[in-house]
Amino acid sequence: MGVMRILDSSGDTKVLWEVDDDEALARAASLFDELSTEGKLAFERKGSQTETSRIREFDPDAEEIIWVRPIQGG
Amino acid sequence: MASLQPLEELPGSGLLVEVVGGDHDGELLVLVSERRGSRCRQAADLLGPCEIGDDVRATLALVESDCRGSSRDVARGPGRIRARRPSATRARSAPSQTAARWLLESLLDEAQLASWRDRGRFEVPVPDGTVELGELYNLRYRRHDGREFALCVVPSSHASLPLDDIWTNLLLMLRSDPERFFAVANYREYGSFGALLPGPVPRG
Secondary structure, three states, X not given: OEEEEEEEOOXXXXXXXXXXXXXXHHHHHHHHHHHHHOOOEEEEEOOOOOOEEEEXXXXXXXXEEEEEOOEEEO | OOXXXXXXXXXXXXXXEEEEOOOOOOOEEEEEOOOOOHHHHHHHHHHOOOOOOHHHHHHHHXXXXXXXXXXXXXXXXXXXXXXXXXXXXXXXXXXXXXXXXXXXXHHOOHHHHHHHHHHOOEEEEEOOEEEEEOOOOOXXXXXXXXXXXXXXXXXXXXXHOOHHHHHHHHHHHHHHOHHHHHHHOEEEEOOOOOOXXXXXXXXX
C-alpha cells in the first residue's frame, strides 16, 4: 500500500492506494498532478527513515510520498 | 474549561502554548515569566495583541498551581500572558501538532532526533556547513569557515501549518535543494540586529 501525506493544517492529509486497485491508483495519480500544478513539491521516502528524494512523476510503487510547500524568504 | 497544550520552548525562555477547548480554542499564547528575556518579547510581538477570557485565566491559575515546587519555570499566571495568534491560525489544534511531530521525528536521523528532543532544534548538513532548524525566522547557518548567518525562510502560507510541519517542510527542502534554500532566504550576520538582506546568502 502506498500513502501520500500532504502537509496541511491538520498535520497531514493521507491518501492511500493499492497497486492492484485501479480506481484508487487513478485518484492518487490525478491528485499528484493536481498538487504539482499547484506548485507543491513531492518527496519519496525510501529504505531508511531519513532517505528522501524529490520526485516529479507519480510512482505507483512508492511506499510513501510527502508533499511540501514551496519556500520563500520570511 | 480550557487546557493548555505546550508547543515549543522559545529562545530567551518563553513557552508557546495552544489553548484547547473553551472560548479561545486553537489560539496560541506565549507564556512569559519574570525571568523571560527580550527575545521572547519579540516573539510575542510577532503573535499580536493579548486578549484572553476567564476560562484561560482559570486554566492558567491551575497551571501555576501545578508548577509550584517544580524546577521547571513554565507559567506564572495570567498577568504574564503576552499574546495570542490571530484567528486565521486557529487550525493549529493539538491533534494536528501531534501528527506533525510524529512525521517530523520519523524523518530525523539518530543524532538529529536526540538534539531535537533535548534542545528543540537540530542541524541539517549542507555542503559548506550546517543549518539549524528549530527557531522560526531565525535559522542559524554555520559555515565551515566560521562565519554565521541568521536565515529567515518559511514555507508558503506557513501560518496555516502546525509548527512541526514547518520544520518537516524546511528539512526536506534543505536536504534536496540547499541552493534553492539559500537563494530565497533573507539573512543577516548571526547575532546582529541589522535589517534582513534578500538572498542569495553568501556561501563559504
